[in-house]
Amino acid sequence: MFRRAAARRGFSHARPVSNSLVKLYTRAGLLSAADAIFRESLIKDVVSWSVIISGYAQEGLAEEAFALFAEMLHHSSCSRPNEFTLASLLSVRASAAALDTGRQLHALAVAAGLEHHVMVRSALVDMYGKSGSMSNADVVFLHRMKDDVISWTAMIVGYAEHGRSKEAIELFEQMCHAGIKPDHVTFIGVLTACCHAGEVEHGLRYLNAMSTTYGLEPAKEHYGCIVDLLGRAGRIREAEELIARIDHDERDGVVWTSLLRACAARAEEEPRKKAAERVMEAEPWGAGAHVAMANLFASKGQWHEAAQEQHVMKQKEVVKGAGCSSVEVGGKDRGIGVFVSGDRTHPQDNSIYGMLELMYYGAGLGRCTPDHLGLEYELEVTVNS
């Protein structure tokens, strides 16, 4: 509709207008519409290319983004990428954790004289961090000319994601000390680090500091980290109290699932039942509660109970991930049969993969590799007990 209005007024090929339109459509998730406008515009400048590349990048469509980038470079009227173009390309590679492409983009940034731009720099820090190359991230980070919260956050998240919780927490402290104000995303990073490290007191202190010191209202993501943290420490009661502080319509299955897992691990029957009910309420269509419980039973070698969860799941025909796969455990006399069925098990359907892995392990079959998925097969194993 915006497009038509713009066309009526004769603006459809005025670059700033069509560029903004393309952005609007990509933001709304309407990539094909955005692409159509982009293709229609007669004159494309660096902004036009950057906007459409960013649109594909944000959807995680790396191939398309890079194909457009190549096309852009071959386009005679517009050959030079700018900091926006590079930052978008780096972000798509950052999520795919592809270090090689990232390095090439780094080289390109240097060649284009854009390596010191704050936007390019933070995108580079993120790319190296996501790729697990913290030493490279550190180099880019240390040579910064000017502080900005996004680069600091990218570093903190990088450490947190790679299990280096201590460094993540230290960096967060340094950042606050340097007078940089952390924001919501920074707190997600540092709270995740606390969660991985089991640093309950640190975590609680930071959650508290969010509102008291920094004037930030914790969101469900922040509470979720702490619920998980408290739950693992066996502090179920406190975790429940924390959940009560989350806005009612913000409470989702994730936070209840964390609690459910914690309760089940400690055989806390009452809160466990409640948590399971809440997960079901929040995600009646999902497999969340069943998967959490089946995983837990399987990890304890309680195959019969795990099988029951699977059975319920099967009866309810719950949707799991892409919804084209299923795992079943059927109790036999002395063993369990595991089979994977469906057209093709979705590789991203990690909950099923994790469950299979546990079952293989429990059955003394060793590890389950991704090759085991995507095949239709049935196997029977004997479990001693």
Add this chain to the structure above:
DNA sequence: CTAGGGTTAG
């Protein structure tokens, strides 16, 4: 006219 950092667990 365009931008970079985002949480559970298996």
